[in-house]
Every structure is written in C-alpha cells, then in structure tokens.
Amino acid sequence: MAWSLADRAVRRSAAAARRPAAGRRCCARVEAVYATHRATVLVTEKLGDAGLDRLRLTCNVETAYGLTQEELCAKVSLVDALIVRSGTKVTRAVFEASHGRLKVVGRAGVGVDNVDLAAATEAGCLVVNAPTANTVAAAEHGIALLCAMARNIPQADASMKAGSWDRSAYVGTSLAGKTIAVYGFGKVGSEVSRRARGLGLTVVAYDPYASAEKAAAQGVQLVTFDEALQVADFHTLHMPLTPGTKGLFNDSAFARMKRGARIINVARGGVIDEAALLRALESKQVAQAALDVFLEEPPSFENHPLVHRPDVICTPHLGASTTEAQEGVALEVVEAVVDALAGNLSVNAVNAPMVPAEILRELQPYIVLAEGLGRAAVGLVSNSTSSSSSASSSSSSSSSSSSSGGAHSQGGKGGFGDIAITYSSPRGDDLDTRLLRAMVIKGVLEETTTSKVNLVNADLLARNRGLRITEVSIRAGGDGTSEVLTSMSVALGTADSKFSAAVDRTNRIYVEGRVTGGAPFLTKIGNFDVELAVQGSVMLTRQRDQPGIVGGVGMLLSRDNVNISFMTVSRTAKDGEAIMAIGIDSEPSPATLEEITRVKGVIEVTIFKEVAPPQR
Numbered sequence: 001m002a003w004s005l006a007d008r009a010v011r012r013s014a015a016a017a018r019r020p021a022a023g024r025r026c027c028a029r030v031e032a033v034y035a036t037h038r039a040t041v042l043v044t045e046k047l048g049d050a051g052l053d054r055l056r057l058t059c060n061v062e063t064a065y066g067l068t069q070e071e072l073c074a075k076v077s078l079v080d081a082l083i084v085r086s087g088t089k090v091t092r093a094v095f096e097a098s099h100g101r102l103k104v105v106g107r108a109g110v111g112v113d114n115v116d117l118a119a120a121t122e123a124g125c126l127v128v129n130a131p132t133a134n135t136v137a138a139a140e141h142g143i144a145l146l147c148a149m150a151r152n153i154p155q156a157d158a159s160m161k162a163g164s165w166d167r168s169a170y171v172g173t174s175l176a177g178k179t180i181a182v183y184g185f186g187k188v189g190s191e192v193s194r195r196a197r198g199l200g201l202t203v204v205a206y207d208p209y210a211s212a213e214k215a216a217a218q219g220v221q222l223v224t225f226d227e228a229l230q231v232a233d234f235h236t237l238h239m240p241l242t243p244g245t246k247g248l249f250n251d252s253a254f255a256r257m258k259r260g261a262r263i264i265n266v267a268r269g270g271v272i273d274e275a276a277l278l279r280a281l282e283s284k285q286v287a288q289a290a291l292d293v294f295l296e297e298p299p300s301f302e303n304h305p306l307v308h309r310p311d312v313i314c315t316p317h318l319g320a321s322t323t324e325a326q327e328g329v330a331l332e333v334v335e336a337v338v339d340a341l342a343g344n345l346s347v348n349a350v351n352a353p354m355v356p357a358e359i360l361r362e363l364q365p366y367i368v369l370a371e372g373l374g375r376a377a378v379g380l381v382s383n384s385t386s387s388s389s390s391a392s393s394s395s396s397s398s399s400s401s402s403s404s405g406g407a408h409s410q411g412g413k414g415g416f417g418d419i420a421i422t423y424s425s426p427r428g429d430d431l432d433t434r435l436l437r438a439m440v441i442k443g444v445l446e447e448t449t450t451s452k453v454n455l456v457n458a459d460l461l462a463r464n465r466g467l468r469i470t471e472v473s474i475r476a477g478g479d480g481t482s483e484v485l486t487s488m489s490v491a492l493g494t495a496d497s498k499f500s501a502a503v504d505r506t507n508r509i510y511v512e513g514r515v516t517g518g519a520p521f522l523t524k525i526g527n528f529d530v531e532l533a534v535q536g537s538v539m540l541t542r543q544r545d546q547p548g549i550v551g552g553v554g555m556l557l558s559r560d561n562v563n564i565s566f567m568t569v570s571r572t573a574k575d576g577e578a579i580m581a582i583g584i585d586s587e588p589s590p591a592t593l594e595e596i597t598r599v600k601g602v603i604e605v606t607i608f609k610e611v612a613p614p615q616r
Ligand SMILES: NC(=O)c1ccc[n+]([C@@H]2O[C@H](COP(=O)([O-])OP(=O)(O)OC[C@H]3O[C@@H](n4cnc5c(N)ncnc54)[C@H](O)[C@@H]3O)[C@@H](O)[C@H]2O)c1
Pocket: 110, 111, 134, 135, 138, 183, 184, 185, 186, 187, 188, 189, 206, 207, 208, 209, 210, 238, 239, 240, 241, 242, 244, 245, 266, 267, 268, 292, 293, 317, 318, 319, 320, 321, 383, 384, 448, 449, 450, 451
C-alpha cells in the first residue's frame, strides 16, 4: 500500500513522543525486530567515509559510482535504500524498477530536484536529505568566488601557468568599503553576510520572507529588490529556484544595477537568465560574474557562451564540496536513512505525510485549509516578481500598506517575523492545534525556502527562521465532537503586501477561511469578505464599487484568451470599495494586467497563484 512505510514512521514517532519510558523500551524491541533484517543500501556517489562507516554498522553497503539510468534501474530492485548527491537522477523509472523494495532515498545535500518526489510518494518510498551540513561550505565558496573574481585569481594563475608574468593585466578591485547585496537571507545567505561584513563590506539583503529582526541582529539591512540592485557593487545569490525566482536576474535587473557591478551565483543556475547575463557582460553593464551553478549541469562546453569568457569565472557546482561538508552531509543523511529504515520519522524527511492516512481522511479539508491559508498569506507578500499592479490614478486606499505602484512591483523590504493563527472551534482550548500549526508553517515555508516541513520539524524550522508563532483558540458554537473548526485565520506580522487590500487594520497580511460542505474556502482577505475555493489561480482586483468594472475586466481577459472559471465580488459598503476575485485558467500577460489597472474604478490588481497545496 502506498505510504505504508512512511505512515508507520509518522505513527511511531508520534506515539514515541507520547509514550512513557517503559513504552519506549517496547518500541526499542520493535526496532530490534527491524534490525534483524540487515538492509542493503546502494551509494551511487562519493560519500564521506564517516557516513559510510556508520552505515556499515547496520547495513550491507554497495558503492557503485557513475551508473547509467539502465544500470541504476537494474540494481535498484536489490536494495532497500539508495544514497545519492545531485549527480544521480532518481526518476520514476527507477522507482518502478525497484518493484516496491526501495524504501528510502537519501540525498546527501539540500536540493532534491534530482529526485522525482511524486513518484517516490506513489511508490511509498521516503525521501530524506541533509539540509544543514553543507551551509557553511556553500557560504565559504561564495566568499571564495567573490575574492577570486575581484582579484582575477583564476585568470592570473592560468597566465602564470602558461609562462607569463603579467602584473598589469590583473589589477583587481577592492572589497573594503564597497556594498554587497545578498539575495535570499536564509541559511547560506546569512552565513555569507556574516563573512562579508568581516571583509569590510557593507551588507544589504533582499529577502521578502526573512525576519527583519534576525537581519538587524547581524547588522544587515533588508532592502527592496530595486534598492539592492541600485546600491550594490557586488550581488550574491542565495535563494532557492522557484517559479518566483526563475530568471529573476534578467535584462531589466541587470539594467538597474550600477554600471560595472559584479555578480556571484552559488544558488541555482535558473535564477539567472544566462542569455541576459551574456548581454550585460558584453555591454560591460556587468563587469564580471562568478558562477558555481548553471541552467544545465554540466553545461555544454563546446559552445557555452559564458563558460569561456575571461570576465566569467566558473566552478563545477563545488559549493558543498569540502571534506568537512561531505563528512557532515554523509553523517546527516546516513542517520536519516538508518532512522527511516528502522521505521522512524526523521526531521529531515522530505515527502513524509504529515499524518497517517486514516487520520488524514477525517481531517483532510481542515489541513488543506491550514496549509492553503499559509500559502495564501505568503503568496500575498510583496516580492520583486509579484504579478501586481496599482492604478496610478488610485486615490482611495483604506489600507496603510506600502504596496508599490506601477506595472512592475519592485517588492517591499519584507521582513515578517510573526505568524498569528486563530482557531475558532467548538473544541475551544481542547483543540489539538499541532497538526494545523504545522500545516500553516508548511504552507508559509515550502513555497519560498529549501525547507521541507514535516510534523516533527515544523516548529524547529519556524524557530530557525526567526518566526514567532502565536496561537489563539476561541470556543465557537457546536457539539464539540463532529466539527473540528468553525473558521481559522493566519496573519503575517508587518509584511509588505503586493495587494494592499490584504493588509488589515493592524498592518498584517490577513487571510481567513473555513470548511463548508467538506471543502476548504478562503472567506476573508484583509478586511474584505470573499468566498474562494482553496484551489487554482485567482486574479484579485480592488475597485470602487461602481458599474462597468466586471464587464471591462472580463473583456480584457477574454481578449488575452484567459478563461474565467468563476467570478465573485464583495464590497465593504455600498458605493465604497469592493474586491473582485476571478478564477483564471492561465495567467494574463503583464500588458493585460496593466490595462486592467486602467479600467475606470480599478485601484489595484494582483494574481494569487495556486493557493491549494498539490494533491497528496
Ligand atoms: N552550490 C552549492 O553547492 C549549494 C550548496 C548549498 C545550497 N545551495 C543553494 O543555495 C540556495 C540557498 O540555500 P539555503 O540552504 O540557504 O536555503 P534557505 O531556504 O535556508 O534560504 C533561502 C532564502 O531565500 C529566500 N527567498 C525565497 N524567495 C525569494 C525571492 N523571490 N527573493 C529573495 N529571497 C527569496 C527565502 O526567504 C530564504 O530566506 C538554494 O538555492 C540551495 O539549493 C547551493
């Protein structure tokens, strides 16, 4: 049965947390039964010795590097677990070829882009990773590239090896007294910032989802995307590759940088539009680039336009490649794999179900609602790639938000540090909120970070990001047994929103929802009542409550071939303001969005993408 192993792991770890000491001894006996079967683990990429030694204590270990897909598929039905780095593609074909024997895939590193998570889940295979042990190595590599690029070290070294002693060709640029912009103030970004300050650089960071307090504690100021582009001499990228960050560094971003800026990428290749970088280097708008990651890895060496340029220095995805980091990730992933093979859920489980299947069935709509509210709230945070526009003629805004004007929102400074969750339930204080809270955290974090949230690690991950979670349970009417929640709300403290109507009177991004007829709905955004199924993409407009707007907006969407699945309008008071929610099957073009802001009466518009979590 799908999920059998993972389900067992969740049940056991939840049970272990509740069990008194005597009970835990009983659990140890159960695990001993598991241990009588010595699992076989296939390691397909070089793993630190400490990890391999630890693995050999309890498992049969086979190492086989550089396997083709066919070779991997041939071996996988003979193993219980597989350990990989980013070089092994664990595709659906691999899971199918395992015929159900493969129980765990361990990724010795952060990114799981090379593992087909949906196929793993369908095959009942747990995926675990090692999210923390290579952070410092990646940060050090970023700093190494910064210094090497500024002082032309690789070029000078190559020239000496070719027999020349050319001192004038490699005059560098100083770091001290300059400004560096860190994009993505997460685990790696904050370590880079710490080190950059030590080098005498002023550090600013752009991260709409980071805690401003956490940044300030490190002497780093959070700024808008535009400010970061404009003030910095060096730009260093540390955000995950998401639909929101894909191609973020494009022609427009490079054009807004200081002439002669320098850029470093140790995050993921797709964050930079490589063709745009080439144009920026050719025009000398960007003086130099240092790249550890590429759109395609390995890149095609024959004709890759960036790799051969003297103003670009490259490393083959070496961010995590230090002896210490590899020992660290090896131990981190092996602990998680061994734990998973013993039936336990580790904090590093990537695709673990948040709850066992039978409980999931009962709570399904409520947990979809909780995750959906988290995703909705974070989806309303202003970021540089927000599809949102404000009408320049806008005069009446009831909100105090700092939503940016113009067709291309530049994003706010970000910096939310508080998540306030309110549950209205017939169970009042007796409502066990752990699962719902974890689902909200999942909704907030998984869209924007490399973190994979499970029931065991949710609170820890939130704490590590500097998020304060407050919960209030209000007793609502009902018999206290059947209905779990009457309604629930999530508020993000002090975040800038891309849609000013989403900000409530206390300056928080506010969303509220409830389950009706077994389906989760968003019922309030900011101070406006809405009725939105928690699924699909929605275009939101705020407008004056006057005739002609529905027709005008609908006509522009139809001209752009955007199919409308539903439309609702809600207003605060007659002749006041209203919010219109339009279900859309595809996204309108930026030009259409811009035109919509010019429809008489429209104040602002935004796209609210895929609120619903993917199907589990
Ligand atoms: N080159 C390597 O070998 C190597 C090693 C480790 C990590 N990485 C990569 O480095 C990146 C950072 O890893 P991490 O562990 O610090 O992740 P993290 O999740 O701890 O931090 C990512 C940060 O990016 C921020 N972010 C998300 N969307 C953003 C946006 N649109 N604009 C600005 N900031 C945004 C998030 O809020 C978060 O603070 C990831 O892409 C990861 O895959 C590469």
